[in-house]
Structures are given as structure tokens and as C-alpha cells.
Amino acid sequence: MKKTILILFAACFLALTPNMTKAQGLDFDSFLEAGIDDASLLLESYLQPAFEGFGFGMNSGWYNTAKPHKFLGFDISGSISLARVPDSNQFFTLPTGLTNVSLTNPSDTRRLPTIFGPNLGADDLPELRFTDDNGDEIIRISAPTGLGIDEDIVPFNAVPVPMIQLGLGIFKGTELKLRYIPEQDFEGDGGVKLFGIGVMHDVTQYLPAEKLLPFDLSVFLGYTNLESYVNIDEAAGQTAEFNANAWTVQGVISKKVLFFTAFAGLGYSNSNVDFNMLGDYSTETSTFTDPISLNYKNAGIRTNIGVRIKLLFLTITGEYAIQEYNTLTAGVGFSFR
Amino acid sequence: MPVILWGCGDAGVQSDVSKNIEIDPISVQLSVPAIAVGVLVPQTPPISVNTGQINLGSDDFDEYLEDTERFTINKMSYTIDNFPAGSSADLVIDMTIQIQGESSQDLLSIRIDNVQNNPVNVLLFDKDAPGLVSTAAIASLEQALKNGTSFQVEMTIVGEDVTLQSQDVDFDFIFQFDVTARIQLLD
Numbered sequence: 001m002k003k004t005i006l007i008l009f010a011a012c013f014l015a016l017t018p019n020m021t022k023a024q025g026l027d028f029d030s031f032l033e034a035g036i037d038d039a040s041l042l043l044e045s046y047l048q049p050a051f052e053g054f055g056f057g058m059n060s061g062w063y064n065t066a067k068p069h070k071f072l073g074f075d076i077s078g079s080i081s082l083a084r085v086p087d088s089n090q091f092f093t094l095p096t097g098l099t100n101v102s103l104t105n106p107s108d109t110r111r112l113p114t115i116f117g118p119n120l121g122a123d124d125l126p127e128l129r130f131t132d133d134n135g136d137e138i139i140r141i142s143a144p145t146g147l148g149i150d151e152d153i154v155p156f157n158a159v160p161v162p163m164i165q166l167g168l169g170i171f172k173g174t175e176l177k178l179r180y181i182p183e184q185d186f187e188g189d190g191g192v193k194l195f196g197i198g199v200m201h202d203v204t205q206y207l208p209a210e211k212l213l214p215f216d217l218s219v220f221l222g223y224t225n226l227e228s229y230v231n232i233d234e235a236a237g238q239t240a241e242f243n244a245n246a247w248t249v250q251g252v253i254s255k256k257v258l259f260f261t262a263f264a265g266l267g268y269s270n271s272n273v274d275f276n277m278l279g280d281y282s283t284e285t286s287t288f289t290d291p292i293s294l295n296y297k298n299a300g301i302r303t304n305i306g307v308r309i310k311l312l313f314l315t316i317t318g319e320y321a322i323q324e325y326n327t328l329t330a331g332v333g334f335s336f337r
Numbered sequence: 338m339p340v341i342l343w344g345c346g347d348a349g350v351q352s353d354v355s356k357n358i359e360i361d362p363i364s365v366q367l368s369v370p371a372i373a374v375g376v377l378v379p380q381t382p383p384i385s386v387n388t389g390q391i392n393l394g395s396d397d398f399d400e401y402l403e404d405t406e407r408f409t410i411n412k413m414s415y416t417i418d419n420f421p422a423g424s425s426a427d428l429v430i431d432m433t434i435q436i437q438g439e440s441s442q443d444l445l446s447i448r449i450d451n452v453q454n455n456p457v458n459v460l461l462f463d464k465d466a467p468g469l470v471s472t473a474a475i476a477s478l479e480q481a482l483k484n485g486t487s488f489q490v491e492m493t494i495v496g497e498d499v500t501l502q503s504q505d506v507d508f509d510f511i512f513q514f515d516v517t518a519r520i521q522l523l524d
Contacts, residue, residue: 122353122519140355151347 032283034100034130034138036291042101044294045092046144047275049116049325051244051296053083053159055271056325058196058224058246061163062177064308064317065261066216066254068200069169070337076166077315077333082158083325090117090146090157094128104129104140112143116157119148132285159325165196169337173202179224190230198222200252215255220265223247238279246271248302261308269302269323300324310335350522355411358397358516360388362418362509367426367496371504381426381496388512390437392487398518405518408482410475412515413462417455420508425453426499434474436481436488442474444490458513482516 032039061079069075091111094103104127112126125142132138150157165179179196186192200220204210207217224246232238250267277292306319306329317331363386369378394402420426432444445461446469462470481488490512 119347119349122351125352127353127355137357140353142352142354144352145350148347 032281032286032288032291034098035133036288038098038101040292040294041095041098043292045095046112046114047294048092048296049085049089049114049157050159051273051275051294052089052271052298053085053116053325054161054244055246055273055296055298056269056321056323056327057081057083057159057161058163058226058244058271059222059248059269059302060161060304060319060321060327060329061165061317061331062198062222062248062250063167063200063220063252063263063265064306064315064319064331065256065263066200066202066218066252067256067261068173068175068202068218069167069335071169071171073169073335073337074167075315075333075335076164077317077331077335078162078164079317079329079331081161081163081327081329082154082156083161083327085114085116085157085159085325090114100131100133102129102131103127113146115144115146116149116159117146119151120145158328163196165198167200167335173205173218175200177222188231188234190228192226192228194224194226196222196224215253218252220250220252220267221247232277232279236279238277238281241276241278242274244271244273250302250304259309259311261310262306263308263319264303264305266303267301268299270297270299272297298324352520352522353517354398354401354520355515355517356397358393358514360391360512360514362511363388363492365494365508365510367494367499367501367506367508368504369499369501374501374504376500378499378501379497381499383493383495385491385493386510387435387489387491390487390489392485393514393516394482394485395487397516398482401518401520402485404520404522405483406521407519408479409464409517409519410462410479410482410514411464411517412460412513413470414458414460414513414515416457416459416511416513417449417452418509418511420453420455421502421506422453423502424500424506425451426501426506427497428452429495429497431493433491434478434488435491436477437486439477441491442477443471444474445470452508455508482518 060081090113092114093111108126110126113120122142125145127140128143129140130138163179165177167175167177169175177198179194181192181194183193184191198220200218202218204213204217207213226244228242230240232240248267248269250265252263252265254261254263273296275294276290278290281288281291300323302321302323304319304321306317308315308317313334313336315333315335319329321327365386367381369381398405428449431446433441434444435441478488
């Protein structure tokens with residue numbers, strides 16, 4: 001029955017850790033016994049902060065000043081963004097509309113952790129009861145635990161999003177930014193590729209007395225696309241696919257004092273994340289083809305503040321963005337001209 | 338991405354997987370002498386039956402076995418099926434368990450009144466209220482599950498206050514085990 005156990009472990013993160021298909025203590029085929037619709041509803045709720053957080057994180061780390069590079073000036077930087085999962089998204093209640101999944105104990109008032117909820121042992125997790133279409137019990141399983149990221153790595157639950165990018169000054173106060181990871185194949189376990197492009201344009205040049213202005217002011221537009229997949233069972237043609245698109249438009253202001261540049265932005269961000277499980281998945285009674293297709297969309301105002309320290313060519317950046325998933329970004333890079 | 342992996346907290350990835358498993362029916366034949374058909378018989382001679390070898394660990398939890406920390410038997414229950422209408426009996430049953438390679442252990446003695454009612458899902462044992470069931474035998478069963486060792490339940494059945502409408506009456510005795518496997522996947 002079980003070819004793919006423990007599939008819930010954030011499929012978007014599986015690429016580098018094939019054993020993680022076995023890491024969540026949850027029998028995906030058992031989920032399917034409860035029907036595709038129920039499996040989708042459960043997965044959607046459980047994985048929601050991972051995918052939403054990833055979308056918010058992708059829109060971070062684009063810039064650390066409002067002053068574009070001079071012609072052919074450039075920078076190379078790497079960053080890690082931590083999209084903080086709101087407390088309200090660390091747990092979920094069983095979604096309405098489930099037909100074959102219920103709490104074993106209907107009076108159990110405990111909520112279920114999402115993947116970015118606390119790491120709980122089986123005794124502290126509600127138990128789910130899976131039934132067939134006749135109402136007969138198939139299996140009972142502890143609700144999947146959260147990972148408890150805040151126990152070890154950072155003092156809060158956050159979705160990490162690493163990024164690397166290049167900035168290049170072109171003309172008339174315009175800077176082009178590129179994010180690019182060519183298609184990577186992880187020895188048959190999965191693959192990933194990333195492309196992003198951004199444009200920053202200085203608007204102070206259009207203002208009167210621009211030389212007298214004590215700050216830099218630009219507009220920024222950025223778009224990032226990530227495509228990845230994980231081979232759950234390559235021989236069986238079972239794959240998890242994770243695609244994300246994010247774009248943001250911002251007004252950016254900055255002020256440089258000695259080595260320090262303080263910057264702030266205000267604008268709008270949007271993300272769209274798809275997660276699909278492709279292939280045939282068999283239960284004791286049925287075979288399901290491409291059983292899971294989830295989509296997460298988020299959009300809203302994004303405000304950020306940050307500071308950059310520049311020592312010769314070395315830049316060190318910290319940024320905090322206020323949005324649904326407040327995001328802390330730290331970066332380091334080299335900047336010329 | 339490894340941040341995610343390393344970020345798993347102290348509890349690791351732990352899950353309880355529980356199943357209510359119905360064992361293949363045991364065929365039981367209650368008999369009286371031909372002369373006693375339709376007559377109230379105070380007691381029938383003891384008969385012995387068993388479940389045959391059962392391996393819940395390997396058969397029903399095979400995919401989890403290597404990651405299982407422990408098994409817990411939550412409940413045991415029984416169902417009587419196909420006892421024919423018109424006949425009636427009470428049953429006194431002594432149950433023992435015999436784990437492969439070990440000697441038999443007493444499990445429980447029960448009395449089933451009016452077996453002709455074909456009782457369904459009658460509780461024999463509840464971990465929260467063990468009652469008269471040998472907890473030592475239950476512990477041995479749980480260890481056998483973890484070890485993937487088979488066992489059988491042996492029953493000695495005596496009919497009391499028996500009235501049969503034929504010399505031989507066949508019916509089924511069905512055991513149900515409610516079992517939880519505690520699985521630890523990541524420490």
C-alpha cells in the first residue's frame with residue numbers, strides 16, 4: 001500500500017533531501033484512501049505557511065540602496081530571507097468539506113500544527129481518522145507535526161529563502177538586476193532552476209534641484225520565477241512539482257552617511273505558488289493520477305526598512321519587511337561603482 | 338533547504354499509526370449427542386480451537402516496522418457470527434496466547450451468555466481498564482508485535498445450558514485487535 005510515505009514534508013524542500021519523503025510520519029496513500037478532495041484539503045492547510053512564506057521571501061532582498069549603479073557598475077550579492085510565519089498560521093483547524101477524514105475524538109479541541117508550527121510528539125497531536133466511502137475506518141494517524149524551526153535555528157518560525165543576484169548599472173540612472181540559477185539536476189532526485197529580473201530607476205533626475213536633494217529616490221520592479229521538482233519514485237513516475245512566481249513594485253528611498261546607507265521601500269507585492277503531485281498513486285482500491293494540485297496566491301502592501309554597511313567593496317545588508325509574513329533578510333556582497 | 342531538516346525540534350517526527358484489525362474467523366463447532374438434539378444440555382465437553390498464526394506486526398504494520406518504537410494493544414474485542422437461530426447456548430471460554438517459540442500464557446477467562454444473539458464487537462480488553470485480562474500476556478503480545486513474531490490465541494470452549502436444533506452447530510468467532518504503532522522517524 002505504501003510506496004510513498006511521509007510525503008508531506010514540504011515538497012518544495014525535498015530536492016536536496018530525498019529521504020525526507022519518509023520524514024513526516026504520514027502515509028500519503030492513506031490520505032488518498034480518504035479521497036483526493038480530502039487529501040488536497042488537508043495538504044493545502046498543512047503546507048500553507050511554507051508556500052506562502054516562500055512567496056513573500058522571494059520578493060525580498062532585491063536592493064539595499066535607492067541609488068542605482070553608475071554605468072557598468074555592478075554588485076554580486078547573496079542573501080537569506082526569513083519570512084516569519086504569523087502565529088495564526090502555525091496551526092489550523094480541520095477544513096470544512098472533508099468527507100472521509102475526521103478527528104478520532106470529536107471533542108478534541110486541539111488544533112493541528114502546520115508544517116511551520118511547533119514540533120510536537122505523538123501524544124500532543126490530535127488523531128485523525130480516515131474512513132472509506134462506506135464510513136468504515138481504514139486507519140488512524142496522528143496529525144502531522146510541525147517542524148519547530150524556532151527550537152534550533154532562529155528564535156521564530158520562518159520560511160528561509162536563499163537568493164543570489166547580480167546588479168548592473170546600464171544607463172540614465174537605471175540598474176538591471178538578475179537572479180539566475182541554471183537548471184540543476186540532483187542526480188535523479190529532483191531539479192531546480194530560477195530566474196529573476198528587476199529594474200531600478202532613479203527618479204530624482206526628474207526632480208528639480210536633484211543635486212540638492214539629501215536622499216536618493218528610485219522606483220523598482222522585480223520578478224522572480226522558480227521551478228523545481230522532486231522525484232518521489234522515479235521508476236513509478238511519481239514527481240512533486242513546485243513552481244513559484246513573485247513580483248513586486250516599490251518606491252525606494254535611501255540616505256548614505258559615511259559607510260552606512262539607510263533605505264526604505266513602500267509598494268505592492270504579489271506571489272503565486274503551485275504545488276502538484278504528478279504520476280499514478282495507488283491505494284488498495286484505486287489508482288489516482290496527478291492527485292494533488294494546490295495553488296497559493298498572495299498580494300498586498302509591502303513596506304521595508306534596512307541598512308547597508310559598505311566597507312570598500314564589501315557590503316553587508318540587513319532588511320526588515322512588514323507584510324503578512326514579516327520578513328527579515330540578511331545579505332552580503334561585493335559592489336563596484 | 339537543509340535548514341529545514343536541521344530545524345526539526347526535539348520531538349523529531351513522531352506519529353502514532355493505529356489500525357483496528359479483524360482476524361480471520363475461527364470456525365467453532367458445538368456438538369451434542371444425537372439423542373440430545375432439541376434438549377437442554379447442562380454442559381458440553383470442552384473443545385479447543387485457535388486462531389492460527391497471527392502476525393500483526395509484519396502483516397499490518399510492515400511498512401512502519403523498522404521505525405516503530407513500540408506497539409500498544411488498545412483494545413481486544415470479539416464478534417460471534419452465524420450462530421443459527423433456534424439453537425441457544427452459553428459459552429465459557431479460557432483463552433491463552435502462545436507466542437511462537439514461547440510457552441503459552443493465560444490471557445482471560447470469559448463467559449458469553451446467549452451466544453445465539455450473535456454479539457458484535459464485545460470488548461474483551463481496554464488498555465485504560467484492563468479488567469481481568471493478564472497485563473503480562475498483553476505486554477508479551479506487544480513485544481511480539483515489535484519483534485515481528487507471530488502468535489496465536491488458543492481457546493478452550495465449554496457450552497453450558499445448550500439447546501441445539503441439530504447435532505452439530507457451526508458458528509464463527511472473530512477477534513478484533515485495535516493496535517497502535519508509535520513511529521519515530523527523525524530524532
